[in-house]
Amino acid sequence: MNYEAITKADIINYRGYRKDIQGTKFSLYISNYPVNALYLKSRIGNSDLTLAELCCSVGVTLEYLASGFKKVIGVDLDKDILDICRTNLKRSGCIAKTELLLGDVFDDDILKRIEADIVIYDIPFWYAHEQENQGNLIDKNPPLKALIQKIKTYITSNIIIFSPPEWEYDYFSNQLGAIEFEQVFIEGSHNRNQIYLGELIKTEGKTKIELNHK
Numbered sequence: 001m002n003y004e005a006i007t008k009a010d011i012i013n014y015r016g017y018r019k020d021i022q023g024t025k026f027s028l029y030i031s032n033y034p035v036n037a038l039y040l041k042s043r044i045g046n047s048d049l050t051l052a053e054l055c056c057s058v059g060v061t062l063e064y065l066a067s068g069f070k071k072v073i074g075v076d077l078d079k080d081i082l083d084i085c086r087t088n089l090k091r092s093g094c095i096a097k098t099e100l101l102l103g104d105v106f107d108d109d110i111l112k113r114i115e116a117d118i119v120i121y122d123i124p125f126w127y128a129h130e131q132e133n134q135g136n137l138i139d140k141n142p143p144l145k146a147l148i149q150k151i152k153t154y155i156t157s158n159i160i161i162f163s164p165p166e167w168e169y170d171y172f173s174n175q176l177g178a179i180e181f182e183q184v185f186i187e188g189s190h191n192r193n194q195i196y197l198g199e200l201i202k203t204e205g206k207t208k209i210e211l212n213h214k
C-alpha cells in the first residue's frame with residue numbers, strides 16, 4: 001500500500017478494522033493489523049494474565065487482545081492519541097478491563113506503575129517515515145537494550161517487541177541474547193517482526209508465520 005495514494009477508508013477496508021474505528025490516517029497506517037493481533041491472541045492469550053502494551057497508540061492491538069486476557073494496560077505519551085484509544089476500547093466493549101496510562105515509556109516511574117505478566121513494546125518507528133532516506137533508522141530510535149532491561153527489572157521478562165520488517169535478527173540477538181525472531185507475512189508481504197523473550201519463546205532463532213485477511 002503506497003501511503004500517499006490511499007485514503008483512511010482504504011486502510012480500514014483493506015485491513016478489516018472495525019468500521020467505526022477512530023484514528024488519524026497515519027495512526028491507523030502504522031497500527032497493527034487485526035489479523036496479526038488475533039494470531040497473537042491465539043498464541044499468547046491467557047485469561048488469568050494481564051498484558052501491557054508500551055506505545056499503544058489508538059489501541060488496535062489492545063482491542064483485539066483484550067478478550068484473551070484478564071486485563072490490558074496501554075501506555076502512550078500523546079494525550080490526543082490516548083483519548084482516541086479510550087474511545088476505541090469503549091466502542092469495542094473492553095474498556096472495563098482496560099487501564100490507560102499517559103506517559104513516556106523511558107520514564108522509570110511509568111514502568112514502575114505497570115503490573116503485568118506480559119509486555120508488548122511496539123517500537124515507535126514513525127521516525128522511519130519522517131526520516132525517510134536519511135541514514136540508519138535504528139540509530140534514531142531510543143536505546144532498546146536499556147529499555148528491555150528496565151522492563152525486566154520493573155515488570156516481567158516475558159516481552160514481545162514489534163519491529164519494522166527491515167530490522168534484522170542480528171540487531172536484536174546481539175543486544176538481547178536468546179530470542180525467537182518471528183517474521184510475520186500478511187498476504188505474502190513481510191509486514192513486521194515479532195521478537196519474543198523469556199517464557200514466550202517457543203523456538204529459539206528465526207521463525208515465520210504467514211497470515212491472510214480472510
Ligand SMILES: C[S@@+](CC[C@H](N)C(=O)[O-])C[C@H]1O[C@@H](n2cnc3c(N)ncnc32)[C@H](O)[C@@H]1O
Pocket residue numbers: 030031032053054055056057058059060061062075076077078081103104105106122123124125126
Ligand atoms: C509504534 S505506534 C503504535 C501502534 C499500536 N501498537 C497499534 O497497534 O495500534 C506509535 C505510538 O507510540 C507512541 N510513542 C512514541 N514514543 C513513545 C514513548 N517514548 N513513550 C510512550 N509512547 C510513545 C506514539 O505517541 C504513537 O502513538
